[in-house]
Amino acid sequence: MAQPQRKRIFIDVGVNLTDPVFRGMHRGKRQHPDDFAAVIARAKAAGVEQQIITGGSLNESRAALKLANENGFFATTGCHPTRSSEVGKMPEGQYMRQLDKLIADNIYRPGEGIKGRCVAVGECGLDYDRLFRAGKQDQQRAFRAQLVMAKKYHLPLFLHNRNSHADFVALLTEAGMHIDGGRAVGGRGGVVHSFTGEAEEMEEFVSMGYYISVNGCSMKTERQLEMIKRIPLDKLLLETDAPWCSLTGGHASKEHLALLPQHLRKLFIPLATQPERWEEGKAVRGRNEPCAIGSVAFVVARLKGVHLNEVAEKAYQNTLDCFNLQESDVLGHPSTEGASTSTSAPAASTSG
DSSP states (O other), rough: OOOOOOOOOOOEEEEEESGGGGGTTTTTTOOOOOOOOHHHHHHHTEEEEEEOOOOOHHHHHHHHHHHHHHHTTEEEEOOOOGGGGGGSSSSOOOOHHHHHHHHHHOOTTTTSOOOOOEEEEEEEETTOOOOTTTHHHHHHHHHHHHHHHHHHHHEEEEEEESSSSHHHHHHHHTTTTTGGGGGGGTTEEEEEOOOOHHHHHHHHHHHTOOOEOGGGGSSSSSHHHHHHTTGGGGEEEEEETSOOOOOOSSTTTTTHTTTSSSSHHHHHHHHHHOOOOOTSSEEEEOOOGGGGHHHHHHHHHHHSSSSSHHHHHHHHHHHHHHOOOHHHHHHSSSSSSSSOSOTTTTTOOOOO
């Protein structure tokens, strides 16, 4: 008797569900009713069984953890480099002490049931493309402090790197986080998320013990597509970075996305309307959603010449490993029911 096949499962490792656009607010103005529940339902229908909500500041991390608790998701806790100027607006040391306590009070520990939802330190790192928001000194100081927290709590890092590769690697090296993800000094590796850099930079991060996560912004140019081809499947994670980083018609990924079968297109790229013309049951144009993660996986599969299900399964297992997640906590139910297209399809096929 044939064994039941695992349902195709996605975990969106980077989603900004705290953004007001998921509540109908666009640029400070209400454009449509709160449709958060519909966003989550579309994600479930597309196979997104779990989401990791990004915390980008002290207040945002609190909101992310609250949302994670309410919806059975997980969250990261940290200070984004472009928000690092906020640290100096509080009495010396207070911002990072509060962030440290937030992690301590909410840390996820596998095998203990879900007593906490924090699974990573971050989003942290460096962003030299937006120095007008926070200078290099502020960014580096905040990054160093969060590297200390990652080692203290043995948590993976959720990393952000824009036009800062040399300094980024130097700070990881300074902290002893450049070999095997820093496991010898208490670290647990992590993921460089929303990766848009060069193939050689990606390969250096992989050699240092880190995963690489891709989304629509990772697929804008032919050079980026060539980079994705070189990411080892056992180091690949998937994300949407919703509501940002959509796959759009102006990206190099367009020719691959055009081959997405119609039955998958309905799930991954649902019909959408302009915010001010919102219709119940439809997505919002210009607002990325976690359901779109399947289209990211589809393009990766096309680039690598493997089946969509192989990419989904590898990324799923990699996510469990990266964030030290227990599968029962991720799913909350058996994962062999509702089988999708067989993973034994020809390697070049991505139409499952």
